Amino acid sequence: MKSKIIGHRGAKGESPENTLKSIKRALDLGCGGVEIDVHLSRDEHLMVIHDWTLDRTTNGEGKVKDYTLEELKKLNAGEGETIPTLNEVLNLVKGYKESVVLIEIKAPGCEKRVIDCVDSLEMKERSIIKCFHHGPLKMIKDLRPDFKTHCLLYGRPLNPVEIVKAAKGDGLSISHETFDKELVLECLNQGLEMTVWNANTVEDMELFKQMGFHYICTDFPSLFLKK
Numbered sequence: 001m002k003s004k005i006i007g008h009r010g011a012k013g014e015s016p017e018n019t020l021k022s023i024k025r026a027l028d029l030g031c032g033g034v035e036i037d038v039h040l041s042r043d044e045h046l047m048v049i050h051d052w053t054l055d056r057t058t059n060g061e062g063k064v065k066d067y068t069l070e071e072l073k074k075l076n077a078g079e080g081e082t083i084p085t086l087n088e089v090l091n092l093v094k095g096y097k098e099s100v101v102l103i104e105i106k107a108p109g110c111e112k113r114v115i116d117c118v119d120s121l122e123m124k125e126r127s128i129i130k131c132f133h134h135g136p137l138k139m140i141k142d143l144r145p146d147f148k149t150h151c152l153l154y155g156r157p158l159n160p161v162e163i164v165k166a167a168k169g170d171g172l173s174i175s176h177e178t179f180d181k182e183l184v185l186e187c188l189n190q191g192l193e194m195t196v197w198n199a200n201t202v203e204d205m206e207l208f209k210q211m212g213f214h215y216i217c218t219d220f221p222s223l224f225l226k227k
Ligand code: G3P
Pocket: 008, 035, 037, 050, 104, 130, 152, 173, 197
């Protein structure tokens, strides 16, 4: 099994995170996919931005959910980029054959909208939905078992496999800061898909490949991939 290198928030360390420019950079470099974060606007559009608030990554301020799509689109998300919608991101990724998109739901409650958006672009086979809240993931599986989901975890639980099974998930996505080899082995032996965020050094990338991770996120894809 060959690990896929995934651009975290596009190419977060090299281009403004979660923008089309950053996502394009990661995919042009040859990443096997990208990871992105999703919030809802006031008028319930799916917006690709990491934080609940606009302050850190745009020239706006306050909560994403307090603004309409039209208002959010006027903001600068870095280097003149706008905050993309999920629809725009999926359209971009779709043009890169074989590439996948790891969609992290940051605002529970938008699951059905995410499913509809993925369906409308026929991107289900190339999408994995992730969330730190496992209730929404289970809801997705109850509704649409044909969608792939990964439970996000920070920490080292005693029962990682049970956690994923309880959410009817397909895999686990864990932080490089907290996992150990036994956890990874146990999950792989039980047939779970494994993702790690992030490998930002050549040493970590090699280690995570050897350990058998299916997806390895990175903030710096150009460290590992050259055009
Ligand atoms: O999806 C894995 C990782 O992106 C979760 O952490 O804070 O970067 O969204 P964060």
